[in-house]
Amino acid sequence: MSEPRLTNPTLYLQRLGFDAPPPPTLETLRQLQFRHTGAFPFENLATLSGEPVWIDLPSIERKVLHDGRGGYCYELNNLYLALLQTLGFDARGISGRVVIGQPEGAWPARTHRLSLVTLDDERYISDVGFGGMVPTAPLLLDSRGEQPTPHEPYRIDQHVDGYTLRARLGDEWRQMYIFDLQRQEDIDYAVGNWYVSTHPESSFTRQLMVARTGEGWRRTLNNGSFALHRIGQESERREVADIQELIALLDDEFGIRVPENALLIRTLERLIELQ
Structure with a gap:
């Protein structure tokens, strides 16, 4: 898979609070991941609009950097990986299976994208597209202990089929997603x-999901x-x-500009009525 190219990395970095390209260090990776989850919201308006969800870089850049929108993992983590590679990080995309809220041992489809980053012979997972429970710091892949982040602590359990990411919520370690290091291509x-954007059993086609993080808080819709x-x-x-x-809440709390799409508006009205 060829390395993707950003058309406007300067604007992207400015949106993340950088006046110049930072060096490819662990501290930079930490700042990028934390700032990214605050600057660009997780949202799935596109899957409710009846229009295709394009995940090529130019389409994602236009949507996220220019159109006042966010996206989900196939968009946000694609854009983020391109930025990491532009800055000189040794990074590549991997994928996982979302198991949050499912019984232990569940094995759903691969519907999550994230990044593997290698720094000074240490491997990290870095993820900016996992909704309301997105990790807000890179996590050491080969550590089995509790790892603090600016929000919840996380840990990575290794098993015969790969790894399971867990977050500590109260006294409970809840599973988030299962992943492995298998090579992934654009296809x-x-x-x-x-699947995520069109299948009738996909939660992305049946409900509105929005999230954004900040210093000491998470917002979800x-x-x-x-x-x-x-x-x-509390x-x-x-x-x-x-x-x-x-529409006002999406703008005020998440920084999302709702597109003028009649089907989307009707769908959102119906979802509000169902609550």
């Missing part, structure tokens, strides 16, 4: 994205249910009453 991501989660505090929750409130 692998195209197939996964096609599931259909019309908005929540603000603060570290060490979550604040409220229900969205109508489409106008939803």
Whole structure:
């Protein structure tokens, strides 16, 4: 798979708070991942709009950097990997199976994209596209202990089929996704994205999912249910009453500009009514 090329890395870096390209160091990787999850929201409006979800770099750059939008893993982690490679990181894409909320031992389809980064002979996973539980720091692949992040602690369990990422929520270590290091090509991501964005059993085609992180907080929106989660505090929750409130909330809390798409608006109205 050829190394992707960004058309406007300067703008991308500026959106992340960098005036000049930073060096490919662990500290830079930490800053990039944390800032990325705050600057560019996870969202799946595109899968509800009835239009194709394009995951080539020019389409993602236009959508995320110019159109006031975010995206999901096949978009955000594709864009992010291209930035890492542009900055000189030894990084490549890998994939995983999302098991959050599923019973132990579940083995769903490969529908998640993330990145493997090697620095000074240490391997890390770096992920900016996992919704409301996205890790906000790179995680050492070959460490089995608890790893702190600016938000929840995580750990990586190794097993015969690869690895399982877990997050500690309260006293419980909950599984997030299973992944391995198998080589991936563009066609692998195209197939996964096609399933995620079109299959009737995909949650991305049946509900609105939006998330953004910041210093000490996470914001999430599931259909019309908005929540603000603060570290060490009770979550604040409220229900969205109508489409106008939803559009305003997406702009004010997530920085998302809702496209003018009649099917999308009707779908969002229906999802609000179902809550």
